[in-house]
Amino acid sequence: MSLKLSHLPSKKDIKVVYPRTPSSIDPNNPPWPAFRGYHTYSFAYATMGHRLPTILGKAIDDVILTLNQESEEEHVKDLVECIERMDQLKHDLESHAKLRPIVDDGEADVALWNKEIAKYFQGKDFMNAPWLFAEAYKYRRLRECFSVSKYWKHYDVFFRQKCDTFSRSSDAVFELSTRFAEPFKHKEGMPDVDKVEAERLMFMELTQICLWGNSTDLSLLINMTEEQIKALQSTGGENLAATEKNILGNDMSRLWKVVNDLRANTGGRIDFVLDNAGFELYCDCVYADFLIQSGLAKQVRFHGKRYPWFVSDVTKKDWNWLLNSMVYGHLFPKATDAEMESLRRLGHRWKEYEREGKWVYEQHPFWCTGYTYWDLHSEAPDLFLHLSRSDLVIFKGDLNHRKLTYDCAAPPSTEFDIAIGPMASSAGAPRVCSMRTIKSDVVVGLGPEGDALAEKLDKEEPGWKISGKYAVVLLSDGRPGEKVRFA
Numbered sequence: 396m397s398l399k400l401s402h403l404p405s406k407k408d409i410k411v412v413y414p415r416t417p418s419s420i421d422p423n424n425p426p427w428p429a430f431r432g433y434h435t436y437s438f439a440y441a442t443m444g445h446r447l448p449t450i451l452g453k454a455i456d457d458v459i460l461t462l463n464q465e466s467e468e469e470h471v472k473d474l475v476e477c478i479e480r481m482d483q484l485k486h487d488l489e490s491h492a493k494l495r496p497i498v499d500d501g502e503a504d505v506a507l508w509n510k511e512i513a514k515y516f517q518g519k520d521f522m523n524a525p526w527l528f529a530e531a532y533k534y535r536r537l538r539e540c541f542s543v544s545k546y547w548k549h550y551d552v553f554f555r556q557k558c559d560t561f562s563r564s565s566d567a568v569f570e571l572s573t574r575f576a577e578p579f580k581h582k583e584g585m586p587d588v589d590k591v592e593a594e595r596l597m598f599m600e601l602t603q604i605c606l607w608g609n610s611t612d613l614s615l616l617i618n619m620t621e622e623q624i625k626a627l628q629s630t631g632g633e634n635l636a637a638t639e640k641n642i643l644g645n646d647m648s649r650l651w652k653v654v655n656d657l658r659a660n661t662g663g664r665i666d667f668v669l670d671n672a673g674f675e676l677y678c679d680c681v682y683a684d685f686l687i688q689s690g691l692a693k694q695v696r697f698h699g700k701r702y703p704w705f706v707s708d709v710t711k712k713d714w715n716w717l718l719n720s721m722v723y724g725h726l727f728p729k730a731t732d733a734e735m736e737s738l739r740r741l742g743h744r745w746k747e748y749e750r751e752g753k754w755v756y757e758q759h760p761f762w763c764t765g766y767t768y769w770d771l772h773s774e775a776p777d778l779f780l781h782l783s784r785s786d787l788v789i790f791k792g793d794l795n796h797r798k799l800t801y802d803c804a805a806p807p808s809t810e811f812d813i814a815i816g817p818m819a820s821s822a823g824a825p826r827v828c829s830m831r832t833i834k835s836d837v838v839v840g841l842g843p844e845g846d847a848l849a850e851k852l853d854k855e856e857p858g859w860k861i862s863g864k865y866a867v868v869l870l871s872d873g874r875p876g877e878k879v880r881f882a
């Protein structure tokens with residue numbers, strides 16, 4: 396029988412079935428449909444077409460401010476070249492240029508970036524590559540503008556803005572410092588059951604403070620007024636009961652059980668994969684402070700970025716700045732002596748934790764790549780092994796959530812364990828908690844009725860996925876204790 400071409404299925408009949416099978420998943424083909432910049436009306440489109448050029452424009456303004464205060468000719472000339480590279484990047488972004496390899500600037504992640512571009516994104520541009528990768532790539536290219544310079548290798552175009560959010564959050568900063576400067580302890584003679592209940596309530600409250608501290612995200616709230624920031628940051632008790640209703644997927648009770656069980660083994664190791672500097676980091680530290688004082692954790696490890704990332708993400712410099720500003724700074728001219736003293740006490744205690752090794756700050760290069768955490772096991776085996784030894788890994792914020800879930804259009808009812816793939820299913824996977832105020836398209840873990848709930852919100856509250864009003868606190872039990880294996 397001769398072959399007739401008309402018997403072959405026509406191209407349009409070949410439908411991808413979601414979720415894709417594991418072997419057909421790669422960075423250009425997530426398990427569910429990817430978000431891409433060319434999807435008009437999506438947040439990806441708004442980000443790639445408008446938000447990123449705006450952020451870059453503001454970054455250029457910052458460098459010009461620095462340039463205008465520089466006097467050494469060699470430094471001035473070198474910085475002008477940085478600005479020219481930023482102009483080129485802005486042009487590439489706006490003209491939807493193809494993604495080119497990263498220049499070898501001596502960073503630890505160059506090979507990881509260029510491998511991923513060569514394998515999955517040949518000929519792709521800023522708009523047709525998946526949004527997550529394109530957006531991360533932009534921040535890597537911004538890094539390159541400075542890392543190839545002579546005098547400005549470590550310049551942070553976002554540093555001024557990051558410092559500002561903390562100084563502008565004085566009400567919430569002092570509300571927390573005056574409350575928590577005095578170390579947590581129980582009233583004398585309290586029965587053990589009441590002690591545990593008091594700790595549970597404190598844990599629930601601080602979990603929410605840590606969660607909503609994530610609302611202050613500079614890359615998303617670029618035009619917010621001080622009043623609007625204050626409203627987002629209010630930390631009062633009644634407010635917390637009301638805001639708990641906005642946690643659409645809520646595993647906080649399970650989270651408490653996990654943490655409370657750690658105490659039996661004289662406290663566990665808890666890791667934070669950080670999101671934003673300034674006020675959010677401060678909230679994370681207040682939470683971590685309680686975990687140490689209550690004996691729930693004996694060590695907390697914080698994971699930050701090696702260089703400026705998604706505007707407000709924490710770098711080592713931001714970490715040092717926060718602790719030193721709390722102890723030595725003059726950021727709050729209107730504060731009372733008692734308020735300043737409470738902030739200094741907290742800062743001193745946190746520095747002491749660092750000296751004692753109870754708090755450890757780390758910065759693995761993998762956190763600043765375009766890979767999602769589905770590839771953490773294969774692309775950063777050392778980091779996977781390291782995290783597998785943690786009792787609980789808390790991922791803060793929207794970008795970490797996007798990376799955990801492959802940033803794709805999974806149905807909102809998808810179970811968190813399924814949505815994070817190998818981070819839940821690999822042997823030795825740690826317990827993973829995602830604490831995130833919802834600020835982009837991907838939403839999972841809303842329970843069996845989740846699809847209907849999301850549909851209702853789509854109708855009644857357009858923009859609910861980017862407002863930061865809603866949140867999720869999701870927990871995966873992982874496969875802790877099993878031997879980690881690599882193929």
Ligand SMILES: [Mg+2]
Pocket residue numbers: 612614670671705707708792794
């Ligand atoms: Mg961030």
